[in-house]
Amino acid sequence: MLQAAAKENGVVLIGGSFPEKDEGKVYNTSLIFGPDGQLLAKHRKVHLFDIDVPGKITFKESTTLSPGDTITTFRTRYGTMGVGICYDIRFPELAQLMAARGAKFLIYPGAFNMTTGPAHWELLQRARAVDNNTFVAAVAPARNPESVYQSWGHSTLVSPWGKVIASLEEKEGILYADIDLTEVDAMRQQIPCWSQKRADLYSLSSIEKP
Numbered sequence: 001m002l003q004a005a006a007k008e009n010g011v012v013l014i015g016g017s018f019p020e021k022d023e024g025k026v027y028n029t030s031l032i033f034g035p036d037g038q039l040l041a042k043h044r045k046v047h048l049f050d051i052d053v054p055g056k057i058t059f060k061e062s063t064t065l066s067p068g069d070t071i072t073t074f075r076t077r078y079g080t081m082g083v084g085i086c087y088d089i090r091f092p093e094l095a096q097l098m099a100a101r102g103a104k105f106l107i108y109p110g111a112f113n114m115t116t117g118p119a120h121w122e123l124l125q126r127a128r129a130v131d132n133n134t135f136v137a138a139v140a141p142a143r144n145p146e147s148v149y150q151s152w153g154h155s156t157l158v159s160p161w162g163k164v165i166a167s168l169e170e171k172e173g174i175l176y177a178d179i180d181l182t183e184v185d186a187m188r189q190q191i192p193c194w195s196q197k198r199a200d201l202y203s204l205s206s207i208e209k210p
Contacts, residue, residue, distance in 0.1 A: 007037030012076050016109045016139070017045065017085050025066040028085055030109055032074055040076070044068025045085035046094060056115045061087075071206055073101045079181045086110030089124045089138065092131055097206050099132035104184040108138045117152020122164065130162040133187040133194070135179055142172040160187040 006013035013033045020029035028045035046068050048061040071094065073082045082098030082105070089095075089108045098106060106128060112121045121138065129136040136158045143153045153170030157177050166177040188194055 002031060003033050003037045003039070006033035006035060010035040012040070012078075012081075014083060014107055014109065014139075016141075019065075020044070026064060027068055028061075028065055029068075030083055030085055032083060034076070041072050041074035041083065043072035043083045043085060044070065045088060046071075047087045047091055049087040051116075053115055057113055059113075070208055071097050071101070073098050073103050079104045081105045081107060084108045086112070089128060090120075092128065093204060095128045095132055095134075096204055099134055100204075103134060104181045105135045105137070105179075106132070108136070109140075110138055111141055111149070111151040114150045114152060117154065121152055121154055122156055122158075122167075125156055125158045126162040126164070129158040129160055133160045133184055133191070135160060135181070135184070143170040160184050 002013055002015040012035060015031045015033070017028050017030045020027045030043045031039060032041045032043070034040045044067070045065070048065055048067050050060045050062050052058045072084070073080055080102035082095070082101070082103035084094055084098075084106065085108065087110070089110065095106055108125075121140075125136045125138050128134070137156070139155045140153050141151045143151050151170075154167055155175050156167040157165045157175065157179070159165050159179075160183055165179070166175055168175050
């Protein structure tokens with residue numbers, strides 16, 4: 001279905017996420033298809049949502065899911081993009097590694113809850129955008145009052161400056177916005193954090209399974 005939709009409409013399609021079973025394990029997986037319908041990338045959620053906020057929410061994804069072990073970027077005719085899933089956005093190292101691989105746009109399908117959503121959903125998007133001078137989009141399901149798990153919703157697009165370009169509320173909707181990826185290069189010239197990193201003091205590298 002996702003493959004056909006991408007090809008029919010001539011778009012890059014990041015298909016949210018779904019439970020993927022592979023060799024006896026279950027992953028939270030996102031598939032990315034190109035305008036020709038070809039699979040560009042597959043991201044398995046790297047960081048599992050195991051939290052305990054007393055009196056508010058306890059959740060342990062690791063009882064069901066296994067973590068992915070790759071950093072996911074892919075090339076499009078617009079530029080390189082990176083994908084994480086939900087809880088992945090809380091880890092700046094992952095975003096930095098995607099940006100170091102050339103990603104100018106980071107996309108996070110996710111469903112924050114009614115405890116963490118109001119406090120952190122927009123904050124984390126703006127933080128990752130400013131950290132890396134990239135555009136960030138976080139795409140959430142609409143809130144379903146009848147669901148056991150209540151999604152915060154509020155799909156949002158943020159600029160490299162950390163400005164919210166566009167956002168939705170908790171209800172179903174479509175978010176449209178025009179972006180210019182050359183803003184990423186401009187920001188990195190104006191505030192050149194990337195060239196000012198102190199490699200003599202610290203470094204960040206990936207250790208991925210072959």
